[in-house]
Amino acid sequence: xxxxxxxxxxxxxxxxxxxxxxxxxxxxxxxxxxxxxxxxxxxxxxxxxxxxxxxxxxxxxxxxxxxxxxxxxxxxxxxxxxxxxxxxxxxxxxxxxxxxxxxxxxxxxxxxxxxxxxxxxxxxxxxxxxxxxxxxxxxxxxxxxxxxxxxxxxxxxxxxxxxxxxxxxxxxxxxxxxxxxxxxxxxxxxxxxxxxxxxxxxxxxxxxxxxxxxxxxxxxxxxxxxxxxxxxxxxxxxxxxxxxxxxxxxxxxxxxxxxxxxxxxxxxxxxxxxxxxxxxxxxxxxxxxxxxxxxxxxxxxxxxxxxxxxxxxxxxxxxxxxxxxxxxxxxxxxxxxxxxxxxxxxx
Amino acid sequence: xxxxxxxxxxxxxxxxxxxxxxxxxxxxxxxxxxxxxxxxxxxxxxxxxxxxxxxxxxxxxxxxxxxxxxxxxxxxxxxxxxxxxxxxxxxxxxxxxxxxxxxxxxxxxxxxxxxxxxxxxxxxxxxxxxxxxxxxxxxxxxxxxxxxxxxxxxxxxxxxxxxxxxxxxxxxxxxxxxxxxxxxxxxxxxxxxxxxxxxxxxxxxxxxxxxxxxxxxxxxxxxxxxxxxxxxxxxxxxxxxxxxxxxxxxxxxxxxxxxxxxxxxxxxxxxxxxxxxxxxxxxxxxxxxxxxxxxxxxxxxxxxxxxxxxxxxxxxxxxxxxxxxxxxxxxxxxxxxxxxxxxxxxx
Ligand SMILES: CC(C)[C@H](C(=O)O)[C@@H](O)C(=O)O
Ligand SMILES: CC(C)[C@H](C(=O)O)[C@@H](O)C(=O)O
Numbered sequence: 001x002x003x004x005x006x007x008x009x010x011x012x013x014x015x016x017x018x019x020x021x022x023x024x025x026x027x028x029x030x031x032x033x034x035x036x037x038x039x040x041x042x043x044x045x046x047x048x049x050x051x052x053x054x055x056x057x058x059x060x061x062x063x064x065x066x067x068x069x070x071x072x073x074x075x076x077x078x079x080x081x082x083x084x085x086x087x088x089x090x091x092x093x094x095x096x097x098x099x100x101x102x103x104x105x106x107x108x109x110x111x112x113x114x115x116x117x118x119x120x121x122x123x124x125x126x127x128x129x130x131x132x133x134x135x136x137x138x139x140x141x142x143x144x145x146x147x148x149x150x151x152x153x154x155x156x157x158x159x160x161x162x163x164x165x166x167x168x169x170x171x172x173x174x175x176x177x178x179x180x181x182x183x184x185x186x187x188x189x190x191x192x193x194x195x196x197x198x199x200x201x202x203x204x205x206x207x208x209x210x211x212x213x214x215x216x217x218x219x220x221x222x223x224x225x226x227x228x229x230x231x232x233x234x235x236x237x238x239x240x241x242x243x244x245x246x247x248x249x250x251x252x253x254x255x256x257x258x259x260x261x262x263x264x265x266x267x268x269x270x271x272x273x274x275x276x277x278x279x280x281x282x283x284x285x286x287x288x289x290x291x292x293x294x295x296x297x298x299x300x301x302x303x304x305x306x307x308x309x310x311x312x313x314x315x316x317x318x319x320x321x322x323x324x325x326x327x328x329x330x331x332x333x334x335x336x337x338x339x340x341x342x343x344x345x346x347x
Numbered sequence: 348x349x350x351x352x353x354x355x356x357x358x359x360x361x362x363x364x365x366x367x368x369x370x371x372x373x374x375x376x377x378x379x380x381x382x383x384x385x386x387x388x389x390x391x392x393x394x395x396x397x398x399x400x401x402x403x404x405x406x407x408x409x410x411x412x413x414x415x416x417x418x419x420x421x422x423x424x425x426x427x428x429x430x431x432x433x434x435x436x437x438x439x440x441x442x443x444x445x446x447x448x449x450x451x452x453x454x455x456x457x458x459x460x461x462x463x464x465x466x467x468x469x470x471x472x473x474x475x476x477x478x479x480x481x482x483x484x485x486x487x488x489x490x491x492x493x494x495x496x497x498x499x500x501x502x503x504x505x506x507x508x509x510x511x512x513x514x515x516x517x518x519x520x521x522x523x524x525x526x527x528x529x530x531x532x533x534x535x536x537x538x539x540x541x542x543x544x545x546x547x548x549x550x551x552x553x554x555x556x557x558x559x560x561x562x563x564x565x566x567x568x569x570x571x572x573x574x575x576x577x578x579x580x581x582x583x584x585x586x587x588x589x590x591x592x593x594x595x596x597x598x599x600x601x602x603x604x605x606x607x608x609x610x611x612x613x614x615x616x617x618x619x620x621x622x623x624x625x626x627x628x629x630x631x632x633x634x635x636x637x638x639x640x641x642x643x644x645x646x647x648x649x650x651x652x653x654x655x656x657x658x659x660x661x662x663x664x665x666x667x668x669x670x671x672x673x674x675x676x677x678x679x680x681x682x683x684x685x686x687x688x689x690x691x692x693x694x
Contacts, residue, residue, distance in 0.1 A: 191489055
C-alpha cells in the first residue's frame with residue numbers, strides 16, 4: 001500500500017515527521033511512502049501549488065497524509081497559484097467529496113475549551129461535509145454590471161446526485177454512531193438548500209433506523225455554542241461545513257487535536273489535521289503533532305482497512321495525554337518531537 | 348413621526364405590546380402608530396406574508412418595529428408565500444441594507460452563556476451585516492443538468508457599490524466605538540469575497556483612524572468561540588453575517604436580550620429582536636420582551652434621532668435586570684407583562 005506524504009508549508013513537515021514515526025513504530029507490513037511537494041513549498045520550488053508530479057502521486061497512492069498549506073509569502077499571488085489551491089485541487093481531481101471531521105473532547109483537555117466544562121465535555125459529534133460542489137466549485141469570476149461597476153460572482157449549486165452521495169455518507173455514519181443525523185441548510189432562502197433538503201428526505205427512506213432532522217445554518221451556529229452535546233452527526237454542504245466544522249473544533253478547545261479524512265467513492269482518502277500551517281511557529285518545535293497522528297489513525301481505519309492499528313494509535317494518544325503530555329497549545333512545554341516520543345512510549 | 352408596528356407570528360404580538368407600553372411611558376410628542384399584518388399571520392388573513400397594504404405602510408413610516416415571523420403551519424408553502432419572505436421583502440423593497448447587531452453581555456447575565464464567564468464577559472461587539480445582496484437575492488432556481496438531474500442553484504454576487512455602502516457603515520461604526528473593523532470574507536475561495544476585500548481596502552483610505560483587518564469566515568467562526576472579546580466591529584456579507592451574528596448572539600448567552608436595526612440610505616429602519624417567533628411558547632406569557640424593548644431604543648436612536656430617549660430605555664432595562672427581573676429564558680419566572688412592568692418601574 002502506497003502512502004503519499006505531503007508535508008506542505010509552515011509546521012507541516014514537523015508534524016508529518018511525527019506521524020511517520022508513529023506509523024513506523026507499528027511496523028505494518030507492506031506500507032511504502034513517497035513524498036510530494038504541495039502548497040507554498042511547491043510554488044516556491046516549481047511554480048505551482050499542486051505540480052503535476054504531486055497530482056500523479058496522489059492518484060497512484062492508496063492514501064494521502066497531508067500536513068498543512070498556507071504561506072504568507074504567497075498571499076498576493078493570483079488565486080490559482082495560492083497554497084490553498086493544492087487542497088481544493090486534490091479534492092476535485094480525486095473526487096474527494098466526503099470530508100469527515102469528528103469533534104470530541106479528551107477528558108484531560110475539557111478545561112481548554114472557551115465553553116463551560118460541562119458544555120464542552122458533552123461534545124461528541126461528527127461533521128460530514130461535502131467537498132466537491134457548492135459555491136466552491138461553481139462558475140465564478142469578475143464582471144461589469146450594466147452600469148459599469150465591478151462585480152464578483154460565484155454560482156452556488158448542487159445536483160441531486162451530489163447530494164445523494166453525501167447523504168448516504170451521513171446516514172451511514174449516523175447508523176454506526178448514535179443514529180441521529182442533522183442536515184444543515186438554508187432552505188428558507190436558497191434553492192440549492194431546498195434541493196438538498198428534498199434529497200435528504202428522499203434518501204432517509206432507506207435508513208428507517210436513523211432519525212433525520214433539519215436545521216437552518218444560522219440556528220446550527222447558535223446550537224453549536226448553546227448545546228453542542230445535542231448533535232451526533234451533522235451533514236452539510238461545502239460552504240456551511242467549512243464554517244461549522246471550524247466552529248465545532250474550537251468548541252472542543254484545542255484545534256491541535258482534531259483530525260480529518262476526506263474520502264472518494266473508492267475509499268481513497270486525504271488525511272489532515274484541521275489546523276493550518278501556523279507560519280508563526282514553524283520550525284520552532286512548538287507545534288502539536290497529535291492532530292496529524294490522529295489523522296494517520298483515521299487513514300488506517302478508512303483507507304487501509306486496519307481498524308486495530310487505528311485503535312492502537314488512538315489509545316496511545318489518549319494514554320500520552322493521560323500521562324501528562326502537553327504541547328504549548330495544550331498549556332504545556334513539550335516540543336513537537338517530545339510529543340511524538342510520548343505517543344511512541346505509550347504505544 | 349409614524350411608527351409601523353408589525354407584530355407578526357408566535358410571540359410577536361406579546362413582545363411588541365410590551366415595547367409599545369415602554370414607548371408610551373416615555374410620552375414622546377408626535378409619535379403615531381399604525382399596525383400592519385406580516386408573516387404567517389398575514390398569509391392566513393389575506394393570503395400573502397407581505398400584503399400590499401403592509402408594504403405601503405412600511406414605506407410611509409419613519410421606522411418599523413417588528414416582532415417576529417415564522418409559523419410551522421406555513422412550512423410546506425411555496426417559498427414565496429412563507430413568513431420569512433416578509434422580512435426579506437421588506438429589506439429589499441425599502442433598501443434596508445445595513446443590519447446592525449450589537450452583542451454585549453449584561454453583567455447580571457454573564458453566567459447564562461455556554462462560554463466561560465471570563466470569555467463571555469469580554470464580549471462587546473457589533474456585527475454590521477449587508478442585507479440587500481449576496482446569494483440571498485441573486486438569480487436562483489431549479490434546473491436540469493445535461494444528464495437530466497435536478498439541480499438547485501443560487502448566484503452569489505456583490506458589486507463594488509454595494510460593498511462600498513456597507514463598508515462606510517462598518518468604518519463609521521468602528522470610528523464611533525473602539526476603532527477596530529474586521530472584515531470577514533472567504534477571499535481564498537470566492538470571487539465575490541475578493542471584490543469585497545478589494546473594496547474594503549479601497550474605502551479604508553478614507554478612515555485612517557480605523558484599523559482594518561481581514562479574516563476568513565471559518566476562522567471568524569472559531570475566533571468568536573475562542574476569544575470573542577478581540578472583536579470591536581465585524582463587517583460582512585448577508586450569508587456570512589446571518590451565521591456569525593446568530594453565533595455571536597448565543598455567545599452572549601441570552602438570545603432574548605438582543606436587538607437589531609436594519610437601515611437604508613435615509614436612516615429609515617426596521618427594528619426587531621434577533622430571536623424568532625418561538626411558536627412553542629406563543630400566547631403563554633413566557634416570552635422575554637427585552638430584546639424588543641431594546642430594539643425600540645435602537646429605533647429612537649437611529650431613525651428618530653432621539654438618543655436621550657434611547658438611553659433612558661437602555662438604562663431602564665439594565666436597572667430592571669439589576670433589580671432581579673428574570674423571564675424563564677434568563678432562569679427566572681416572570682411573565683412577559685411582568686418584565687414590561689419591571690422596565691416601566693425602572694424608567
Ligand atoms: C484552505 C481552504 C480552501 C479550505 C476550505 O475552505 O475548504 C479550508 O478552510 C478547509 O476547511 O479545509
Ligand atoms: C428569516 C431569515 C430569512 C433571516 C435571514 O436569513 O436573513 C433571519 O435568519 C435573519 O437573520 O434575519
